[in-house]
Amino acid sequence: MTDVYVGSGLLERLPSILRSKRRRATLVTDSALAGTLGRRLAAAFRKAGWEAPLFVLPRGETAKSLASVARLWDFLLKTGHERRDPVVALGGGTVGDAAGFAAATWMRGVPLVQVPTTLLAQADSCLGGKTAVNLPGAKNAVGAFHQPDAAVADVGTLKTLPERDYRSGLAEVVKYGLVLDAAFARELDRRWGLLERRESAALSWAVGRSLRLKAGIVAEDERDFSGRRELLNFGHTLGHALESASDYRVRHGEAVAFGMRAAVLLSGPLKEAALIERLLDRLPFPSLAGIRGKALFRLLARDKKARGGVPVFVLLQGLARPLRTQTVDERQVLAVLAALGVKP
Amino acid sequence: MTDVYVGSGLLERLPSILRSKRRRATLVTDSALAGTLGRRLAAAFRKAGWEAPLFVLPRGETAKSLASVARLWDFLLKTGHERRDPVVALGGGTVGDAAGFAAATWMRGVPLVQVPTTLLAQADSCLGGKTAVNLPGAKNAVGAFHQPDAAVADVGTLKTLPERDYRSGLAEVVKYGLVLDAAFARELDRRWGLLERRESAALSWAVGRSLRLKAGIVAEDERDFSGRRELLNFGHTLGHALESASDYRVRHGEAVAFGMRAAVLLSGPLKEAALIERLLDRLPFPSLAGIRGKALFRLLARDKKARGGVPVFVLLQGLARPLRTQTVDERQVLAVLAALGVKP
Numbered sequence: 001m002t003d004v005y006v007g008s009g010l011l012e013r014l015p016s017i018l019r020s021k022r023r024r025a026t027l028v029t030d031s032a033l034a035g036t037l038g039r040r041l042a043a044a045f046r047k048a049g050w051e052a053p054l055f056v057l058p059r060g061e062t063a064k065s066l067a068s069v070a071r072l073w074d075f076l077l078k079t080g081h082e083r084r085d086p087v088v089a090l091g092g093g094t095v096g097d098a099a100g101f102a103a104a105t106w107m108r109g110v111p112l113v114q115v116p117t118t119l120l121a122q123a124d125s126c127l128g129g130k131t132a133v134n135l136p137g138a139k140n141a142v143g144a145f146h147q148p149d150a151a152v153a154d155v156g157t158l159k160t161l162p163e164r165d166y167r168s169g170l171a172e173v174v175k176y177g178l179v180l181d182a183a184f185a186r187e188l189d190r191r192w193g194l195l196e197r198r199e200s201a202a203l204s205w206a207v208g209r210s211l212r213l214k215a216g217i218v219a220e221d222e223r224d225f226s227g228r229r230e231l232l233n234f235g236h237t238l239g240h241a242l243e244s245a246s247d248y249r250v251r252h253g254e255a256v257a258f259g260m261r262a263a264v265l266l267s268g269p270l271k272e273a274a275l276i277e278r279l280l281d282r283l284p285f286p287s288l289a290g291i292r293g294k295a296l297f298r299l300l301a302r303d304k305k306a307r308g309g310v311p312v313f314v315l316l317q318g319l320a321r322p323l324r325t326q327t328v329d330e331r332q333v334l335a336v337l338a339a340l341g342v343k344p
Numbered sequence: 345m346t347d348v349y350v351g352s353g354l355l356e357r358l359p360s361i362l363r364s365k366r367r368r369a370t371l372v373t374d375s376a377l378a379g380t381l382g383r384r385l386a387a388a389f390r391k392a393g394w395e396a397p398l399f400v401l402p403r404g405e406t407a408k409s410l411a412s413v414a415r416l417w418d419f420l421l422k423t424g425h426e427r428r429d430p431v432v433a434l435g436g437g438t439v440g441d442a443a444g445f446a447a448a449t450w451m452r453g454v455p456l457v458q459v460p461t462t463l464l465a466q467a468d469s470c471l472g473g474k475t476a477v478n479l480p481g482a483k484n485a486v487g488a489f490h491q492p493d494a495a496v497a498d499v500g501t502l503k504t505l506p507e508r509d510y511r512s513g514l515a516e517v518v519k520y521g522l523v524l525d526a527a528f529a530r531e532l533d534r535r536w537g538l539l540e541r542r543e544s545a546a547l548s549w550a551v552g553r554s555l556r557l558k559a560g561i562v563a564e565d566e567r568d569f570s571g572r573r574e575l576l577n578f579g580h581t582l583g584h585a586l587e588s589a590s591d592y593r594v595r596h597g598e599a600v601a602f603g604m605r606a607a608v609l610l611s612g613p614l615k616e617a618a619l620i621e622r623l624l625d626r627l628p629f630p631s632l633a634g635i636r637g638k639a640l641f642r643l644l645a646r647d648k649k650a651r652g653g654v655p656v657f658v659l660l661q662g663l664a665r666p667l668r669t670q671t672v673d674e675r676q677v678l679a680v681l682a683a684l685g686v687k688p
Contacts (some may be wrong), residue, residue, distance in 0.1 A: 107648050108487040143452040
């Protein structure tokens, strides 16, 4: 079980949240955050009397290369990171994935504390234990399931997030409403203005509710095997393909928003269509320059979840009524992609 | 739970043991076995109608480098290894560790089948889920717990094992008797001649009993955290240090035999000393050329199990009555090492 903390001003309180007789941790962040949030977090640990060396990953997907993680393993070796010392991952999903994979594999697994600083990571990726690195041409091909001991989402860190990253993160929040919780979806619709202004209480509410929904699903299907957890892949089958086809110029949340639109179209007529479309229309729409429908479809067959080369889609039978299916065929997908402006 | 099979002629029967609709697996072995057992196993899968590409690791510890595992990951990517396809590891502990780590991390974990071909791997390392690779200067520093779906020990493969490897492997068999099962220890003493001649029924019995004892402990403490599984480290604290100090010229089993002798001396007077010493005297004694006591002790403090730099020892209070302790100090260790012929 992961202890989850959501609120403002949690960064400075992290050492007291963690507790530890040994007062020894390795902090991991990226070069975009090292001088700002990284410095603040390191100071908080120093002030609390911890020995907490800081390792800085490169920013962006480069953090998730095998070479980056190998340097982090060397750092853990040289600084004497022992089996019960936590790795504290401060940053967005890339830091969480790379530092998480290092924690999952260092001495066959040491404690992990996720301190997400993007909306995407706070509302979604900090929980669930998925960690990964990329191989050339294969995102997240290598990884491990490693549940964090704690996830600490300080919504204060979202105030300075670039607008594009912030809006991209809203896609995962909307996903939780559409797939799992009709009341949450309706409330998101009502409080959208507060969320756009990044109001603290609204952020804590939206992040906290998303994480509660995720924790419920993860508890039922920790290893992503029963199909239950696959429901969270709503919008992700096509989303992953679009990210890949765009060489990751399209942000994850933007791609998921696009994938959710496509999934809704593939789902056929829905009773709550108006609310669903209104929420999706508020999410950013990615640039489709250079994207071809046939190429997208080929990528679908190579998805991790594909079985025998046939992709798995999550569709909706209604608001918060998801359906896992392998029956969608190439013609349907190409028609929907065309309707969304993708060239054949 | 791992399904365990021990006996003769199992290699050819592996495809029918595994069962699978998809009939798709990746076989992994090393360059020492590729042309012999590797070829036999690949033929068995081909004959059964499986698609089973074979990947060949370098022999020895090089198999456990990050570079070797990275090449294996690339192979899994290029051959289209999917989430439910098993990785079959054919070989000794190094193949099991490296292929096991690749299976543990490929797509965050795919099924693993251990087909151990050395006595060490058959009686000990094929069960328990420990997988690992080495960093320069840090053996097994990076790894994962990944329980195999099946462990298939064909004792026929032991007939051609080099004598030094075979005798080294007997150390782990003796360990199970000394630490966990007095009747097994007495029976090993009686059947030693059969074991030395590698008689099939005696081998199946000794391997099977060792694995049953190990499975019992692993079930109680899968992640090696409660202390229960640490009992299996009898002889290993000093053993690991000796392997490392000798630059791995001393074989694992030889080092463990040496570590068990040291642990028995550190344990003080024991009632069943005659039987214990007779068993230990039958095991190979490693070359101690160039080994210094102080250097060994320094390595102990860097052991994965060390807490706050203090090594954990497993001693005996009697036959099959192990005791975990952190109270052994440097002077005692150096005295015992001197008694065993190590220079200070």
